[in-house]
Amino acid sequence: MTGSHNKTLAEKSIKGRTTGQFRCLYCFERVIPPKNATEYTCTKCGYAWRIWWFSPNEPRIRGPVWEKHEKLSREKMAEKGGA
Amino acid sequence: MSMNRKIAYINLTTREIKTENIPEKIRRLYLGGRGLDNYLLYNHVSPNIDPLSSENVAIISAGLLVGTLASASSRTHVAAKSPLTGFIGSANVGGFFGPEMRQAGFDHLVIKGKSEKPVYLYLNNGKIEIRDASNLWGKDSCLTQTMIQKELNDTDVKSLCIGQAGENLVRYACIRTSVKNAAGRTGIGAVWGSKNLKAVAAKGTMNIKIAHAMEALEYNKKIIDQIVSAKVSKTMQKLGTLFIWGATNSTGLVRTRNFQLNQLTNADDVEPESIEEELVGTAGCFGCQIHCRGKYIIKHGKYKGTYDEGPEYTSLGAFASEVGCTSKNTVLVGNHLVNYYGLDTLETGSMISWAMELYEKGILTKKDTNGLDLTWGNDETVIKLIHMIANREGLGDILAEGPIRAADIIGKDSLKYQIHVKGMSNLHSDERPTPALALNVAVSSRGSDHLRGRPAIDLYHLPEKFLKKIYGNPVPYDGPLTSDYRDYEGKPWQVIWQEICYEAVDCLGICKFHTVFLGPNMPAFDEWTKLIYFNTGMEFTAKEIWDVGDRGYTMERLFNIREGLNRSHDNLVDPYFDEPVPLGLPVVRGKFIDRDKFKIMLDQYYELHGWDENGVPKPETLEKLSLNNEPSGLL
Amino acid sequence: MEKILVIDSEKCTGCRICEQVCSVWHEKVVNTYRSRIKIVKWEMTGEFLPMVCRQCDNAPCVQVCPMEAISKDSDTGLVSVNYDKCIGCLMCISICPFGAMSYDFIDNKVMKCDFCDGKPQCVRFCDAQAIQFKEKSNTNKDAMQTAAEQVRKAATSINK
Numbered sequence: 015m016t017g018s019h020n021k022t023l024a025e026k027s028i029k030g031r032t033t034g035q036f037r038c039l040y041c042f043e044r045v046i047p048p049k050n051a052t053e054y055t056c057t058k059c060g061y062a063w064r065i066w067w068f069s070p071n072e073p074r075i076r077g078p079v080w081e082k083h084e085k086l087s088r089e090k091m092a093e094k095g096g097a
Numbered sequence: 098m099s100m101n102r103k104i105a106y107i108n109l110t111t112r113e114i115k116t117e118n119i120p121e122k123i124r125r126l127y128l129g130g131r132g133l134d135n136y137l138l139y140n141h142v143s144p145n146i147d148p149l150s151s152e153n154v155a156i157i158s159a160g161l162l163v164g165t166l167a168s169a170s171s172r173t174h175v176a177a178k179s180p181l182t183g184f185i186g187s188a189n190v191g192g193f194f195g196p197e198m199r200q201a202g203f204d205h206l207v208i209k210g211k212s213e214k215p216v217y218l219y220l221n222n223g224k225i226e227i228r229d230a231s232n233l234w235g236k237d238s239c240l241t242q243t244m245i246q247k248e249l250n251d252t253d254v255k256s257l258c259i260g261q262a263g264e265n266l267v268r269y270a271c272i273r274t275s276v277k278n279a280a281g282r283t284g285i286g287a288v289w290g291s292k293n294l295k296a297v298a299a300k301g302t303m304n305i306k307i308a309h310a311m312e313a314l315e316y317n318k319k320i321i322d323q324i325v326s327a328k329v330s331k332t333m334q335k336l337g338t339l340f341i342w343g344a345t346n347s348t349g350l351v352r353t354r355n356f357q358l359n360q361l362t363n364a365d366d367v368e369p370e371s372i373e374e375e376l377v378g379t380a381g382c383f384g385c386q387i388h389c390r391g392k393y394i395i396k397h398g399k400y401k402g403t404y405d406e407g408p409e410y411t412s413l414g415a416f417a418s419e420v421g422c423t424s425k426n427t428v429l430v431g432n433h434l435v436n437y438y439g440l441d442t443l444e445t446g447s448m449i450s451w452a453m454e455l456y457e458k459g460i461l462t463k464k465d466t467n468g469l470d471l472t473w474g475n476d477e478t479v480i481k482l483i484h485m486i487a488n489r490e491g492l493g494d495i496l497a498e499g500p501i502r503a504a505d506i507i508g509k510d511s512l513k514y515q516i517h518v519k520g521m522s523n524l525h526s527d528e529r530p531t532p533a534l535a536l537n538v539a540v541s542s543r544g545s546d547h548l549r550g551r552p553a554i555d556l557y558h559l560p561e562k563f564l565k566k567i568y569g570n571p572v573p574y575d576g577p578l579t580s581d582y583r584d585y586e587g588k589p590w591q592v593i594w595q596e597i598c599y600e601a602v603d604c605l606g607i608c609k610f611h612t613v614f615l616g617p618n619m620p621a622f623d624e625w626t627k628l629i630y631f632n633t634g635m636e637f638t639a640k641e642i643w644d645v646g647d648r649g650y651t652m653e654r655l656f657n658i659r660e661g662l663n664r665s666h667d668n669l670v671d672p673y674f675d676e677p678v679p680l681g682l683p684v685v686r687g688k689f690i691d692r693d694k695f696k697i698m699l700d701q702y703y704e705l706h707g708w709d710e711n712g713v714p715k716p717e718t719l720e721k722l723s724l725n726n727e728p729s730g731l732l
Numbered sequence: 733m734e735k736i737l738v739i740d741s742e743k744c745t746g747c748r749i750c751e752q753v754c755s756v757w758h759e760k761v762v763n764t765y766r767s768r769i770k771i772v773k774w775e776m777t778g779e780f781l782p783m784v785c786r787q788c789d790n791a792p793c794v795q796v797c798p799m800e801a802i803s804k805d806s807d808t809g810l811v812s813v814n815y816d817k818c819i820g821c822l823m824c825i826s827i828c829p830f831g832a833m834s835y836d837f838i839d840n841k842v843m844k845c846d847f848c849d850g851k852p853q854c855v856r857f858c859d860a861q862a863i864q865f866k867e868k869s870n871t872n873k874d875a876m877q878t879a880a881e882q883v884r885k886a887a888t889s890i891n892k
Contacts, residue, residue, distance in 0.1 A: 023566055027618035028323050039348050040682050042558040061682075063347075066370045068335045072328065076370050077347050078682075080363050164762050166752070193748070200763060239776055252773070253765075276776060302837065304761035314756055318857065325859050380778055381747030386859035388745035392778040404777050 033071050038063070047073050102159075102204035104732060105225055107218065109292055110151060110210030114225050119204060123731060124635070126723060128642075129204055130160030131187060131603035132649035133732075134176040137207055138185065139652055140728040144659050148180035148284075149266060149291040151211035157198075157257065157297060158205040160606015164196035164305045164383070165632040166317035168324060168620075169608040171195055171383035173257065173274070179283040181268045181444070181499045182520040182544045184657045186288065188280035189548070189603055190257070190272065191382035194299060197255040201301025208294065217245065217258075217296035222303055230295040234264060238273035238439040245298045258296035259286040260439025262487040266290050267497040269444035273436065277390060277406035278382070281441040283521065283543050284499070308634030316631050320611075320620055325386050329616040334379060337389040338410040339369035341615070345526060345556075346418070349681015352525045353418045354473060355450040356516045356672055359527040360680040367417040367425050372408065375429065380406060387610050397426050400433060408432035414525025415446020420453060421473035430480055438487035447522030448496040448503065449482050454514045460507065467491050518545035519666050529678045530688035531555065533588035536698050540592065540667045542653040548609065550596035554617045555582050567613060568594050571622045571639035583684070585694045589702035597646035601625065604645055648722045651706075651714050655727060664712045667699060734809030734868045737769075737845065737852060739782050744862035746773055746780035750854035757853045758843075759836075766836055768845040769854050769863075782863055784854070785832040785845040787811050793824035793833055793844075809868065810847055818842065 035046045041059035048054075051073075055062045062079040105116045119133075127133040134156045146152040156176040163170050173195035179186030198204075202223040215230040233241050238260035246254050256274060263270035263286030270286025271279040289295070307313050324330055332340045345351050346368075349360040365371055375396070381388030390406045408416075408428050416422060416431030435442040455461040456471035463470070469478055469492065485493025495506050501520045504512035516523045521544025528535035533555045534547075541549040554567075564578040568591055577587040595613070598621060602612045605625060613619050620628075622639035629637050657666075669690060677689045703710060707718030719725040751767035759766050769784040787804070791811050794802045801817035802824060804810070813824075824833045824842060836843045845852075847865075855865045 022620075022623035023570070024323055024618050024620050024624060025319070028326055031326050031328070033328075037558070039344065040684065068332055072331065074332060074340075074344075075347055076343060077368060164752075166756060166762070196762075196764070200765075243776060276778065302763065302765040304759070304763045304766075304838065306761050307756055310756050310760035314753060314853070317753075321857070321859065378742065378778070379745055380780075381745035381860075383747060384749045384752055385747050386749070386857075388747060388860065406778065 034073070036065075036073050036075055039075055053079055102199055103202060103223070104205040104207065105203055106207045106209070107225060107227070108210045109208060109212040109216065109227070109294065112227055114227075116223075116225075117732070119732070124161070125641075126645065126648060128161040128601075128604035128645050130158050130163070130172065130606045131174045131176070131189065131600060132645055132652075133205060133604070134158050134174050134187065135185070135649050135652040135656065137205065137732060138176055138178070139656050139659075140730055140732065141207060141209070142178050142656075146178065148178045148183065148186070148288060151209075151292065153178050153288050153291070155208040155285065155288050155292060155294065156206065157208070159195040159199050159203075160604055162628060162632055163606035164199045165307060166313040167384075167605065167607055167628045167632060168317055168320050169382060169385035169387070169611045170606055171385060172603065172606040172608060173198065173280070174603060174606075175257070175272050175280045175285050177285050177288040178660070179285070179543065180266070180287045180291075181284040184519055184660050184662060185543050185653050186283035186285050187543050187653070188272065188282045188285055190274060190278050190280035191385070191608055192255070192274040192278035193383050194255045194257050194274045195606060196383045197253075197301055198299040199301070199305055200303050201299045202303050203299075206297065208292065211291065212293040215293045215295050217256075217294070217298060219249065220297070220299040220301065222301055233258075233295045235261065237261065237437045239276060239437065241296055242274070245296060249298065249300070251300055254298050254300045256296045256298040258439075259289045259294075260437060260487070262438040262440045263287055263290040264295075265487065265489045265497070267440060267486060267489065268499040268502070269441040271439050271441045273439045275406075276380075276404070277432075277436050279436070279439070279441070281443065282546065284441070286439050307632055309631045313631035316627055320624060320628070321386050324611055324619060327616045327618055330387050330610075333387050333389045333610065333615070336369045336373055337379070337391050337407070339372060339391075339408070339413055342410045342413045342418075343369040348556075349678060349685045350527050350530065350556075351418050352414065352516070352523065352527045354421050355419060355447075355454040355514060356527070357454070358680055359529070359678040359685075361418040361423070362680070364417065364423040367413060367423055367428055369413070372413070372425050372428065375425065382608065385608060385611075387608075389610065393429060395426070395429050395433065398430065400430050403433055405429070405433040405436060407436070409442075411443045411446070411525060415442050415449075416479055419446045419450035419525050420479050422476050422479060423474065424476055427476040427479060431483060434480065434483045434487075438483070440483070440487055443524060444499065444522050445483060445486060446525060447516065448486065448500070449479055451500070451503075451514055451516075452482070452492065452496060455507065455511055458510075458514070460509050460511050460514075461492075465492065465507075513671075516670055516672070518669065519543075519662075521545050527678060529673055529676075529690055530681070530685035531582045532585045532690060532694070532698060533582065533591050535669060535673060535690050535695070536588055536702060537592045537595070539669050539695075540699070540702060542650065542657060549599060550592045551614075552588070552591040552595045553615055554613065555588070555591060557617065558582070559617060563617070567617060567621075571643050583688060585691070585698055589698050589705055592702060593705050596650050597643055598622075600649040601642050601646035604649060605629070644722065648724060651718065651722055651724060652727070654708070654712070654714060655724065658713055662712075664699075664710070667712060669695070733807070735847070735865055736787055736809060736868050736871065737784050737855070738864045738866045738871050739784070740862050740864070741779075741781045743860045744771065744780040744782055745860050746771055746775075749857045750782060750863060753853040753857045757848050759839075763838075766838065766843070768834070768843055782854075783830060783832060784863075785811065786830060787845075792827045792829065796823045796827045798823065808847070808850075811844070812846055813842060813844060815841060
């Protein structure tokens with residue numbers, strides 16, 4: 015039984031791995047930023063992200079571009095008595 | 098076969114040691130590791146004992162596949178009745194101790210009684226020695242390990258130990274090994290401390306026979322390729338678990354300022370990518386190619402030049418977002434100190450941030466803190482409090498008691514500000530927009546916890562078809578599953594599936610980063626059938642492994658029920674229901690947990706587990722899992 | 733074509749999978765003390781160094797063996813033990829400057845790296861690429877390339 019080589023779900027998935035793209039955390043669209051870009055605005059939803067490349071070909075989201083989205087955050091922080 | 102490792106019963110009061118074989122029948126029911134620990138706890142811990150008395154039982158174990166060719170088969174499990182929650186105490190740790198313990202001939206140690214003087218155990222090729230630890234008492238968790246190696250004149254000796262926090266009975270002291278590995282949660286370090294047990298050391302040169310060696314080698318290679326090719330693994334190889342903080346903080350799912358906020362904004366210095374700049378490399382546990390432990394040397398301040406490893410998600414949460422600090426040096430120093438003293442970093446950060454909120458609200462004043470300024474973001478105070486907790490000085494003595502007891506001592510409205518489940522603090526994440534994750538922390542057997550059943554991949558917005566493939570195997574599931582992490586539909590099943598998956602992986606002794614936790618395409622039940630067969634020669638179907646997981650998790654439930662747990666304990670604190678999250682992406686902002694829907698989720702969760710409406714396993718469920726005669730006293 | 737195991741200690745994560753797979757390949761068991769490669773660790777400072785036979789040109793073990801049981805293959809560069817000739821005097825262990833010749837206490841014989849029939853398992857399993865199997869004439873290439881890239885970068889920034 016266990017000796018047979020029916021591929022498991024996880025084993026099959028190895029071929030479908032993608033590089034060079036990340037998923038927008040807001041709309042979940044897969045987007046491909048230009049190489050070495052440090053900021054990228056999602057083409058689908060318009061959310062602006064800061065990008066970090068953990069390898070020359072693989073980007074990931076570092077965080078939101080705070081200035082563009084987080085006026086509200088600052089107001090809330092101030093409300094709560096913080097910096 | 099490789100499974101001829103023994104169980105040893107060690108009585109520290111009488112100094113009696115007895116070793117036995119583990120019957121295959123027991124193996125088939127519990128595999129090993131956490132599963133068998135649960136069995137031993139239920140059979141050897143009398144109900145309603147004081148966790149810090151000699152009646153408690155400290156258990157140490159290696160999972161069934163520890164040391165074998167099963168990628169990251171490094172995990173050691175520790176258990177006892179928890180001095181923090183009064184329910185099950187259970188924690189898991191990587192490093193190198195587990196494989197060494199198996200090479201020394203042992204799989205499970207059941208430690209009873211209390212030694213008159215500090216002692217440590219030394220396991221060596223089938224023998225166990227109780228040795229004097231007077232000179233180790235008072236030493237930190239790294240020095241202790243080095244001193245044991247020196248005493249035994251062998252740098253290959255690996256130890257589990259407690260630091261000063263465990264000696265001082267801090268109710269969330271952990272068990273430590275290597276530079277940073279910690280069996281962190283539920284305060285088992287305090288149990289060891291109460292027994293005057295400073296450490297357990299092992300060195301062994303006994304073969305672990307691999308049943309089908311060449312097949313195991315090839316299959317291990319295949320599994321490793323599959324794991325390291327995943328993007329999540331490549332990210333972890335750089336950032337460790339810090340990456341989770343980055344991703345969830347971007348969305349607004351990070352617990353900040355003791356649950357007042359859900360995002361730490363404009364804090365570039367403590368973002369994972371910034372901490373990565375401090376890393377001088379990464380280190381791995383036994384056999385692991387993800388090597389998620391960052392190596393760093395502190396650059397500034399009093400601890401300049403100190404080497405440590407980490408920090409992980411939890412230390413970043415504890416010493417940055419929770420306490421409102423935005424300096425990475427504080428995170429690095431804080432992480433070092435909890436390792437040094439042997440404190441659970443999560444609980445430490447939560448207790449400090451709770452005290453800070455009490456200070457903000459005026460419940461604690463400068464008079465109570467002996468002049469210490471507990472304003473949010475006060476780096477110096479945070480570091481000072483870590484010392485004070487570990488050494489039980491001043492306010493630290495109160496905070497060392499854990500959420501419920503500390504609130505009892507401080508009184509007033511202080512309990513209202515505790516973010517805990519079953520008396521254990523919540524992870525530094527905010528689950529208000531994510532019902533699946535919220536249900537997980539509410540029902541977790543060892544108190545609020547993400548490592549018992551968090552369906553973390555629920556955040557990935559995976560297609561329903563794909564979710565069905567994962568969550569419909571190895572037992573069929575026809576109910577709903579939804580891609581949206583804000584939904585309540587189908588989430589109870591995801592939590593149960595993950596609970597059983599994590600239980601099984603802990604029985605095997607494989608790291609959770611090598612199963613469906615952070616990556617959806619990671620090995621699980623199907624792959625484990627092959628790993629078990631090639632390594633041990635035992636044939637298990639995926640469903641049988643599932644049953645082992647189910648049995649283990651239900652056993653934890655039985656233990657908790659015997660200690661007085663009921664439905665009211667499977668709950669979240671009020672802010673989850675009453676205070677919408679103020680920050681984050683527009684899709685999460687304003688979200689909170691709906692009380693009625695939460696109740697429905699909890700009903701479904703019990704139903705799917707085969708438990709009644711009070712959360713008690715039904716007789717037919719116990720019979721199905723062969724648990725109807727517990728405690729059965731087979732070991 | 734002589735090949736050798738090239739070690740880059742900076743890449744080593746100390747996971748010891750090399751020790752694990754080495755013992756399985758040779759002995760069909762996991763026993764890290766029967767591995768031909770060993771990671772020497774300074775654990776509390778996070779330093780790891782894999783130690784393994786260097787297949788020396790002027791190998792002291794070859795010279796010291798009174799039975800001429802150890803020889804170096806001029807083709808592959810591999811230094812190997814002929815167990816039919818070996819009398820177990822352990823002089824080779826005493827003289828090896830790297831401690832790379834070791835003793836298998838279960839089979840009672842000396843043991844050393846044999847390149848696993850030309851496919852070293854430690855190399856195959858080391859995802860961090862801390863151990864590589866390279867032609868001797870190529871061992872300096874990576875270091876040269878890395879240095880060259882640094883010089884190039886510096887030169888470019890100066891010229892700007």
